[in-house]
Amino acid sequence: MIEKKTIQSEIVGRLRQGGRVLISSHVSPDGDSIGSQLAMYDLCKLCNCEPMIVNHDSAVPRYLFLAKHGLVDVYSADKTYPRFDCAVLLEAPEISRIGDVQKLLHPDCFVINIDHHADNISYGQINYVDARAEAVGMMVYDLFHEAGLPITRDNADELFTAILTDTGRFRFSNTTSAAMRLAADLLDVGANPKRIGDALYACYGEQQLRMIGELVAAMEIHHNGRTCLLLSDRRLRDKHTGDADEVEGLADYSLYTCSVKVGALLRELEPNCTKISLRSHGEVDVSAIARVHGGGGHPNAAGCHLNYPFKQAKSILLEQIEKALPA
Template structure:
């Protein structure tokens, strides 16, 4: 049931023992939202545990607050009265974390994805928020939580990463105000940006070089795609952790409107990242293939498929989608 943020705040006040679950294939906003809400609830005197049922990329591990998040096995048998999912648009996004839920659904969901389906007892989702971490920040303000440097830093992580370090179109004035407040409370943006943006290893650079050899640009430069096969990952002793920034590099090509990256990991599972620059809503493409996300950044995963066949199928649809929406763009500007 879709409710107002004040309704969520009142429900949080009533709970005593909480479980906060993030989504699989965690990104900065996911990690930030789980850890921040866990710390906020503890500051209220509640018992709270955060969970992500997937491995957290190594380069986040040194950031203070990330260690508050536990894995699935550590929380089996944990009893609670209130469950909260964060940054997940549907229940499948929390993976095996769903096995911890009572009655098969969370008590509260917090999210900012426009593709959210509303799967909790109380749902708050609004795509006008730049990040779920922004929602968490507003909850903390409504609760009167006093921030220390640890909470400020981990909360800023989600705001910074989901705005592309304040360069994406979702970076509004509110984002800058909240970020400034968090820095005043002790958040270190340099430490966050260094961890997230400056962690490339030699093997990652070699993998990136191989990916560039697969790069294809089509449709008069509007569409670009590349892939990373399981064999490429294995050959370079990498996992999908090392591919985090690749799709952004494809999108950065001048003239490209839609960028797509295909990653085969594990074998016979293809994880697809969609990105756009100005006018294509790639979340619709992601939804078509069973995923979701944002207007400019979305994704999906398809299991038990062949990489080449999947690329052919997705690119065919992407071409059709760009043609349809380019006509709409022309009409809107003429």
């Protein structure tokens, strides 16, 4: 990568040219996507751009505590969108990851790609890709710094959310002293960790928590205790009105048995579509498994969709996990 500082100043320079800017991120946006997008919106405004945030999917309800959540538009073919001069794509290793929002990219739209996934294919006119960044939110913060622009209390909440979720509450192996220092700076600006933590991790509906209890009680352990599957099938989902899938960190429960090296949460979305969230400890790279099925992620946290009925998806996945486990 060209020196980080150079890329950051190129991005700020481009934004200062103004114009209509599309801000987007990957399908099923997570805390890092939403937090980074909302902060990027303000950075664009301060640079005299006219930004608009458009995503393929709406954010799950736990992110609604963020004051500016109403700025996130969900793409619809029926809506009229302006012609964008520039697009800032956050957390999207390939353009296809932004789903239908791709339709808003005209051939002459200037694309700025900001990401921390190691498999990013550098598709932009400017590529700010740093696989060592703990969260894209940290990269967005650095752009404020580069531009010499102040962040607001809302931005502090947004960026704290990005860092908190992507480091698994400062617990994953990507947790660094730099992430904690920035988090401390965000507290000084007014981020409220109690409020953010409660909104993200302690805000279950009654039915949701009961469903999680059942999901965990029915977990399957395979490969001599080294693999754990959480199975969220139609039967379980029909029984409860609440949707446990909206729980931040639900897939992490699959790693809470100490012998387990690889965990997965399988969700039966359609009779022929199963959503897989993969987790692992240490050297097992689950993003390689996700990529086989058109998904992606990080070595210890990744996801994909399998276009097979639930039981078949489960056996395909088990076979691949077995191969990925150390002998």
